[in-house]
Amino acid sequence: MVDLIQFGPSMITIGRNQTVILDPGSFSIDPDAISFHINVSNWNYIYYCRIDHQSNFVLINDSFCFGNRSEWHYGSNETQSSLIIEPGLFQVNQIYQFRTDLIDKFNTSRIFSGYLLVTVEEETDSIIISINCIISEICPLVNEYHLLNPNTQVELTSLWINHRVNQSFNGTIMWNLYQGSMNTTIQWILIPNIRTDVENWFFEINSENFTATKGLFINYPNVKYWRFEVIYSMNSIHSIGAIDFMIDSPPENGTCSINPLNGMTSTVSTIICSNWSDTNDIIGYSFYTWTTDPSTLAILGYSIIPSLQVRLPANGTNSVMNHIVARITDMYECITEIDLSTVSVIFDMATMNNLINNVLTNSMNLANNILLNINPIVLVLASGNQNLVSQILVQQAQALNEMSVSILQATFLSNISVVSISVTPLNGEQQIQSSSAINTSIWLEYNQQWNTLAELLASTRCYQLASNLISIAPTTTYEKIQTAADSILRCTSNTFTAINVVSQGRGIVLDLDRIRANTFPIDYETDLESPWSNLNLFADGNDFSWATVEKNRNLYSQQQTATNINHQTDQTFSMTTNALLLHMNTGQSTGINASSIIFSLEKPHI
Numbered sequence: 001m002v003d004l005i006q007f008g009p010s011m012i013t014i015g016r017n018q019t020v021i022l023d024p025g026s027f028s029i030d031p032d033a034i035s036f037h038i039n040v041s042n043w044n045y046i047y048y049c050r051i052d053h054q055s056n057f058v059l060i061n062d063s064f065c066f067g068n069r070s071e072w073h074y075g076s077n078e079t080q081s082s083l084i085i086e087p088g089l090f091q092v093n094q095i096y097q098f099r100t101d102l103i104d105k106f107n108t109s110r111i112f113s114g115y116l117l118v119t120v121e122e123e124t125d126s127i128i129i130s131i132n133c134i135i136s137e138i139c140p141l142v143n144e145y146h147l148l149n150p151n152t153q154v155e156l157t158s159l160w161i162n163h164r165v166n167q168s169f170n171g172t173i174m175w176n177l178y179q180g181s182m183n184t185t186i187q188w189i190l191i192p193n194i195r196t197d198v199e200n201w202f203f204e205i206n207s208e209n210f211t212a213t214k215g216l217f218i219n220y221p222n223v224k225y226w227r228f229e230v231i232y233s234m235n236s237i238h239s240i241g242a243i244d245f246m247i248d249s250p251p252e253n254g255t256c257s258i259n260p261l262n263g264m265t266s267t268v269s270t271i272i273c274s275n276w277s278d279t280n281d282i283i284g285y286s287f288y289t290w291t292t293d294p295s296t297l298a299i300l301g302y303s304i305i306p307s308l309q310v311r312l313p314a315n316g317t318n319s320v321m322n323h324i325v326a327r328i329t330d331m332y333e334c335i336t337e338i339d340l341s342t343v344s345v346i347f348d349m350a351t352m353n354n355l356i357n358n359v360l361t362n363s364m365n366l367a368n369n370i371l372l373n374i375n376p377i378v379l380v381l382a383s384g385n386q387n388l389v390s391q392i393l394v395q396q397a398q399a400l401n402e403m404s405v406s407i408l409q410a411t412f413l414s415n416i417s418v419v420s421i422s423v424t425p426l427n428g429e430q431q432i433q434s435s436s437a438i439n440t441s442i443w444l445e446y447n448q449q450w451n452t453l454a455e456l457l458a459s460t461r462c463y464q465l466a467s468n469l470i471s472i473a474p475t476t477t478y479e480k481i482q483t484a485a486d487s488i489l490r491c492t493s494n495t496f497t498a499i500n501v502v503s504q505g506r507g508i509v510l511d512l513d514r515i516r517a518n519t520f521p522i523d524y525e526t527d528l529e530s531p532w533s534n535l536n537l538f539a540d541g542n543d544f545s546w547a548t549v550e551k552n553r554n555l556y557s558q559q560q561t562a563t564n565i566n567h568q569t570d571q572t573f574s575m576t577t578n579a580l581l582l583h584m585n586t587g588q589s590t591g592i593n594a595s596s597i598i599f600s601l602e603k604p605h606i
Helices: 036-042 215-219 349-361 376-381 386-412 440-449 452-475 478-503 511-517 546-581
Strands: 011-015 020-022 043-051 072-074 083-085 095-104 111-121 128-133 145-148 154-161 172-182 186-190 209-212 225-234 237-247 255-259 262-264 269-274 282-290 298-303 307-310 320-330 335-339 343-346 589-593 598-602
Touching: 011 128, 036 043, 128 225, 128 237, 154 225, 154 237, 209 225, 255 320, 269 320, 282 307, 298 307, 298 386, 307 386, 349 376, 376 386, 452 478, 452 546, 478 546, 478 589, 546 598
Parallel strands: 011 111, 145 237, 262 343
Antiparallel strands: 011 237, 020 083, 043 095, 072 083, 095 111, 128 154, 154 209, 172 186, 172 225, 225 237, 255 269, 269 307, 282 298, 282 320, 320 335, 320 343, 589 598
């Protein structure tokens, strides 16, 4: 990306007696190099100018730009990577536009251009205001305009570029917004109600950092060009900077279909998309499903080719209608979303039951369980195919959720008092059990949910996802961070709640967890400090019976796992919150309101 001055704004204002330095060699960005100026000698620099948009660009040494005056020169005659225009060359109340072409010396087909509008005012002195996207990767420069994805918010920052060393800015800042109308040239029209919409669309309109949410572009769908302008005023100095955007058009003119339109969870359906086009190239197709709530999309898969084979979920014995959604994305992440035909699916309970039975028959030696390893579900999970694994996990999660609800309903029909089934706060006291008779088989089935190893693995995965999220946050859109944060925080909240169920006395332990907690550790005979061998730690007073020790060892194991998960939960929340705050402006808020978590975050005023 070619930037002629720092930050690469679209427009600046200057006083008639100011020097202007165009320095693409210092401020441009080469994605193939760590720092552009390291490779400054690998490029040829050609400078052009014109008066506003009323004429064609001509070479900088053409008399059209500055007449026959020659008060301009290159900063380095060897590379010509910068151009210095001395005071007095500009005409007052005129708008100049500069263009610089960078041509790769080793591959002359690689040509990149940068643009800058310079408005000249009568003031003898002024300040240069530069504006840029905080995340430059999501608003790339294409010709004279930065591309803008209407599905994301715009996060801008401005900078006072002062030639007076150690002079700070102590004035006022104000942002304005224009929509562009293109005929032969573009005309900018001021949007007057920016301050009345400040609570909905705009944040920090009087600060160097400014945010416009995607609500602006949703409410102005027919506007293709936007200009964001910032005005800095201090004493007699009044300067303006601006950045111009063009809405990125999403993929269009295509269709997607799925076949067959009915089957079981083991049935393979094929999605085919065709005839999609986009000037910025299509980079991928992603597919989602929902059953009863369109806000709870579950991903089916992603493909760089316009087709995908999928296994659709179902959550019970009855036929479930899957609503399929396709998202087609261009190289700048502008998306077209369409709905496909609904698909009727019945859950393949036989395969699921075989999987459960195979696990239970040899739960301590799963690796050598032949029947388990040839189960169709296990084979798909072991395939390493991300799309297939995702589909199977969605299927099984929805099925297990349905089974959990069915088991809970069965408890109500088995003389278990409703008041005896409750969720208490983690710092609260255990509810007193009802004296009603309990159907033992129902309770055994109901408590198959508690497994500390699974909870620890889930918590670790949530933590790893949060760690990855914070690493990509500086180059990712706010909306993507929000979506990922929603899933990660729900994940870590669920594991945090689950691991504390047993330690709080609100659930019964799986036999598998009890066996693991009481199995001799490998270093039992050599590790004299091992808490496992300290019977005083697991006794109840003078009660050293095996049943008591076994029970308390299991509780100790649960508590140790809970401590690890609680620590991971704190770190996961911290990293996820920081990823969100990186994109949020002062006063901006976000939140999650779900059965598993209520989360609210607002960036405070400092």
